[in-house]
Amino acid sequence: MNYTVSEKDMKNTLVVYLESEGEQELSAIMNASEVVYDPRREYTNVSNQRQLYMILKVPLAHKKYVENKKDIIAKYATDIYQDDKDYGFYGISSIGITPIKTSEIEFENKHYIFDKDSVYSNFIQFIISMDNLGDIQKKYLFEACNCGSNHDLLAASVMLGASAELLLLDLCSAYEQYLDNNNDSGLDSYRRKVMNARCANDRLTEFLKRAESNATLFKQLGIDNLQLAFSFLDIIRKVRNNSGHPTGTTVSEEELKVLLGNYQHYLPIMINIIGSLPSAAIV
Known part of the structure; x- marks a missing residue:
């Protein structure tokens, strides 16, 4: 699928954005995390535009901390994503964990x-x-x-x-x-x-x-x-x-x-x- 902001660009921009807003710890965690888009079939209030969510996969040791900061990350992610005729960004659907390599x-x-x-x-x-x-x-x-x-x-x-x-x-x-x-x-x-x-x-x-x-x-x-x-x-x-x-x-x-x-x-x-x-x- 073609998104206006790729998953990679979303993650990298969040890292920089969070740091610029004084969220250094959250920025460092985001740098070690993964962003995966979660497109839905449900429509937004815009004609023929579907809802797009984001799944965050974070290191296990930081999952609870990120869950408490979910609203902050979602706000910044919403600022970053550029809605188009296909998708409107609706925030974070879930927070998972990255596998331990x-x-x-x-x-x-x-x-x-x-x-x-x-x-x-x-x-x-x-x-x-x-x-x-x-x-x-x-x-x-x-x-x-x-x-x-x-x-x-x-x-x-x-x-x-x-x-x-x-x-x-x-x-x-x-x-x-x-x-x-x-x-x-x-x-x-x-x-x-x-x-x-x-x-x-x-x-x-x-x-x-x-x-x-x-x-x-x-x-x-x-x-x-x-x-x-x-x-x-x-x-x-x-x-x-x-x-x-x-x-x-x-x-x-x-x-x-x-x-x-x-x-x-x-x-x-x-x-x-x-x-x-x-x-x-x-x-």
Whole structure:
């Protein structure tokens, strides 16, 4: 059927219209929703013009909210649609839900279901594809994503923090090998203050001191901003510690997704450095 405003244009215009009217949350929901026209056989008050309704299909989590805002959406949709001789727009007939799109992922001979193209499923696919990532790291990161996908956010942050501390240990060990292979006079001090540090915070602080004094080496390995590159380990560790102890600290899903995004960016860089450091020459 030919409509004066296509379903796609109706949706896209509603997204912009709602945002311009200060309905940012409703606009964001509409962007993730579907518009389906519902033509009726009943006539309007105009001769030979039939009634046209609209069905909204929204994410399940937002259905109740949209139902409460139905009149607002209908008003804006009525403003957008241009009645012609065939159809007159009559509003929203019903609010349904969009199907949850899932993907099946196999990990360690087990099959798991995740929301398709979610932060968690994309991150899992990413780590599975990393041949140079150790099995223990993959376990930690898979558990972090699996917990996050099931909304167990504190557990997810603890597992992500465990991965971060393991990554820091591997990084420090690789630098130790670099010093040893180059007969560096600072090796004993490094072992005492970094490898035998009292806690992860001390280890990271002492390691950063040495990394900053050898910035040229790390620049050759792909890191221009040492503080930025290594600070994500400390941020995740702090979140893990707060979540893993009775501090009352909670982690929102948005915060967890940001942490995962940063982790995904820096993980391959760190793995490459860990593999390259032992054989690097003094610069």
